[in-house]
Amino acid sequence: MAKLEIKKYGDSVLRKKTNPVAQINGDIKQLAADMLETMYGAPGVGLAAPQIGVSLRMCVIDVSPDKKNPIVMVNPEIISGENKITAEEGCLSFPGIYESVKRFEKVEVSYTDLDDKTKKIKAEGFLAKAVQHEIDHLDSKLFIDYLPDWKRKSVEKEVKRKKKAGQW
Ligand code: NI
Numbered sequence: 001m002a003k004l005e006i007k008k009y010g011d012s013v014l015r016k017k018t019n020p021v022a023q024i025n026g027d028i029k030q031l032a033a034d035m036l037e038t039m040y041g042a043p044g045v046g047l048a049a050p051q052i053g054v055s056l057r058m059c060v061i062d063v064s065p066d067k068k069n070p071i072v073m074v075n076p077e078i079i080s081g082e083n084k085i086t087a088e089e090g091c092l093s094f095p096g097i098y099e100s101v102k103r104f105e106k107v108e109v110s111y112t113d114l115d116d117k118t119k120k121i122k123a124e125g126f127l128a129k130a131v132q133h134e135i136d137h138l139d140s141k142l143f144i145d146y147l148p149d150w151k152r153k154s155v156e157k158e159v160k161r162k163k164k165a166g167q168w
Contacts, residue, residue: 046092
């Protein structure tokens, strides 16, 4: 296993189109293991492949308190969602930045697991938020895209400041 470098906002890979995973093989299983190690080490509750510089449709999530419930989602898609709520969230590509984002409270999502089985799960609460955030990454979308202009600009200013201070 290996801990990988997490790409921060400003890296073009975060806006690059991802390709679907064609086949679950040893490389994909290794990538999933490395992504989990990177996510736990950060520490974080979710990580998408573009965040470690890989433009593939794949993400890992673990919102459990004891960090023993990893979910690896290959080619995930949101099937449906209900009830929009606003909650604060962060992103490993935006260290130290937290903003309120409106998302579905409950979602139904389908994906392929590492045993090449198609899964369909219902998620709510923290898990629903994480699933939507990570799948957004696979669509080259970032949480700041949901913010009003003035707020997004203030985040960008903060990023610029952190870059200058060598904190990015
Ligand atoms: Ni993120």
